[in-house]
Amino acid sequence: MGRRYLAKIDVxxxxxxxxxDQVENVYRNFGFPHKVLALLSKLxxxxxxxxxxAPTSPYLANLVFLPCDRQIVALANADGIAYSRYADDLTxxxxxxxxxxxxxxxxxxxxxxxxxxxxxxxxxxxxxxRLMTTGMVVNATAHPMRRLRRQLRARFHQAAINxxxxxxxAHQLLGWAAYVNMYDHAxxxxxxSTAKRVLEASRTISR
Numbered sequence: 037m038g039r040r041y042l043a044k045i046d047v048x049x050x051x052x053x054x055x056x057d058q059v060e061n062v063y064r065n066f067g068f069p070h071k072v073l074a075l076l077s078k079l080x081x082x083x084x085x086x087x088x089x090a091p092t093s094p095y096l097a098n099l100v101f102l103p104c105d106r107q108i109v110a111l112a113n114a115d116g117i118a119y120s121r122y123a124d125d126l127t128x129x130x131x132x133x134x135x136x137x138x139x140x141x142x143x144x145x146x147x148x149x150x151x152x153x154x155x156x157x158x159x160x161x162x163x164x165x166r167l168m169t170t171g172m173v174v175n176a177t178a179h180p181m182r183r184l185r186r187q188l189r190a191r192f193h194q195a196a197i198n199x200x201x202x203x204x205x206a207h208q209l210l211g212w213a214a215y216v217n218m219y220d221h222a223x224x225x226x227x228x229s230t231a232k233r234v235l236e237a238s239r240t241i242s243r
Contacts, residue, residue, distance in 0.1 A: 037174045039118065039129035042167045043139055045146070046157035050124035051086040051093055053151055054100050059086065062099045094123060104149045108142055120169075127169040134160065178219045188212055188227070196230045203238035206231065 047053070059080050063073035080086065086093040098105075105121065112119040115138055117130045126142070128134055139160075143153050161167050172178045179185065195202040195209060202209065209231035217224025 037178055038176055039167070039174075040131045041129065041134050041162045042160070042169065042174070043128040043134040044157070044159045044169060045126040045128075045139065045142060046154040047124040047126070047146065048152040048154040050151070051088055051097055054086045054097055055084055056081050058100045059096055062096055097123070101149075101151075104146060104151070107145055111138075111141060111145065122170045125170050129167075129174075133162065172219065180219075188216065192227050192230050195234050199230075199234045199237040200241065202234045203241050206235040206238045209234055 056077055060073055060077040063076045066073075068076065080090070080092050080096055082090070086097055101121075108119055108126070112128060115130075116132070117128050117134060117138065120127050120129075128139070128142075139158065143158075146153060166173055167175045172180055191212075192209070195205075210228070213224055213227035213231045216227050
């Protein structure tokens with residue numbers, strides 16, 4: 037947050053790019069015997085790769101990508117650039133312009149680890165532009181687009197007034213409240229309180 041320049045790289049087909057051998061190697065590094073690591077790997081793989089939506093996939097993918105992360109961190113630190121990653125979204129921020137040559141070195145490093153880059157999603161932004169990453173505006177503080185904030189404000193306001201009318205949306209509201217809590221604890225706590233009242237209303241109806 038608050039940096040003047042941003043560069044973003046997207047890893048193409050992140051989960052599908054990770055196969056059985058890479059997952060098996062992760063479990064091997066934990067020290068599991070052969071029969072156990074083979075079983076765990078089969079339980080973690082679907083159709084030859086990490087399945088989208090499985091609770092194990094993000095953690096395993098992060099462990100597979102960890103050696104690459106470490107090399108990128110070293111590269112970024114050497115140039116005074118901050119690096120963060122959320123799954124397949126890599127973000128680089130700095131108060132100085134981020135050069136194309138730096139990004140090219142990162143791309144080369146990633147592709148050297150058998151991952152592919154979605155070159156259509158490579159982007160650079162700077163002063164005077166909206167700086168966004170993973171759906172959040174990060175020019176000064178982290179928050180979603182104004183339109184979404186307004187929609188959520190209206191939705192939770194209505195839910196607070198009439199919890200029963202939103203009874204079938206209780207779990208959706210809990211999810212949105214948790215999302216808001218990530219960037220605004222005070223507002224998130226307020227939304228969470230409303231969502232819990234809606235959840236209680238839904239339970240009353242089902243009794």
